[in-house]
Amino acid sequence: MNTEQQVWPNKDRGAVRVLFVGDVCGKPGIEAVQKLLPGLLRATSADFCIVNGENAEQGKGMLPAQVQDIFHSGADVITGGNHTMYRDKIIPLLESDPRVLRPFNYPPNTIGRGSGVFDVRGGLRIGVVNLIGRALMTAVDDPFRLGKAEIERMRVETLLIVADFHAEASAEKLAFARYVDGLATAVVGTHTHVPTADNEILPGGTAFITDVGMTGPHSGVIGMKTEAALHRFLNPLGGGKSGVAEGDVRLNLALIDADPRTGTALAIERRQVKLTP
DSSP states (O other): OOGGGSOOOOOOTTOEEEEEEOOBBHHHHHHHHHHHHHHHHHHHTOSEEEEEOTBTTTTSOOOHHHHHHHHHTTOSEEEOOTTTTSSGGGHHHHHHOTTBBOOTTSOTTOSSBSEEEEEOSTTOEEEEEEEEOOTTSOOOSOHHHHHHHHHHHHTTTOSOEEEEEEOSOHHHHHHHHHHTBTTBSEEEEESSOOOOSOOEEOTTSOEEESOOOOBEEOSSBTTBOHHHHHHHHHOTTOOSOOOBOOSSEEEEEEEEEEOTTTOOEEEEEEEEEEOOO
16 A cells, blocks of 8 residues: 555644554554655655554564564664563663663663654654553552652653553543643553444643554454464363464554644644555
8 A cells, every 4th residue: 555645634734743553563564654654654754653562472462673673664762561581582772772662650670761752854853652551460669659750850851741551441541541631642542453433632731642553464363364363262171272363454643743842742643544455
C-alpha cells in the first residue's frame, strides 16, 4: 500500500504532530513498520514518532536488531510495557539508549529509563513517559501519582508531553487521562491490541484514546495463532504451542496535533493501514 496516496488531515499552522504506532507484534509487525512507517511519516508531515515495540520478538519482548529496525524506519522513541525486559539481550540497550523506554513506575532500582525529553524541531522539545497499569497486571508502583509527578517535572522543560499508558483495564486508562487532563498533551493507551473508537480531547485539552491497537498480524487472536489461543482457553491445564500469526497484517496509529505554546491537543485521529502483499 502506498500510504502517501491516502488523504490525511491538514496540520494546523504551527502545530506539532505526533504519530504514535501501536504495539508492534512479531516479525509481521516489524515488516509493517519497515514498509509503511516511512511513507506515513512523509504523508502525515509528522514531526515526531513514538512506537510501542514491546512485543516485537515473537509476541514477547524485543531484541536490539528489532529496535534498530524500528529506529531506521523513522521512530524517535520506542516505548515498552509488561514484556519490555522479557529478552535478556535488550538489557544493555535499555541502559545505554535513552530513546528506548521501559515503564516508569517499575521499582526505583530497575535498569533503564521510563521517561525522557527529546528534540523535535526549531528548538521545540517533547516529553514522553511510559507507564504500566496495575489492574489485572503485574504488581508495580502507583502509575497515577508517579506518572503525574513525572509529567509535572517534565513541564519545566516542555509543555508537550505524551504518556503511553500500557494497561489491561479501559477504566484505568481513562481514569489516568482525566487525572492528568490539562497537564499532558496526550495519553495513548496500549497493550490490549484491540483499537478503540473513543479518541477525543478531554475538557482540559488532553488527547486520549483507550487503545491505539496492534501493529502486526490480525488473522489470529490479538497477534497470536488462533489454534494456540483456542488451546489455552479450552484446556485448563494449559500447555500447547504458541506462536505469532502471519496473515492480514495491519499498522494501527494515532495522529495527535498539539499547540506548542500551551501543550494542549488540537486534534487526535486514529487510523488503520493494511500491509498489502
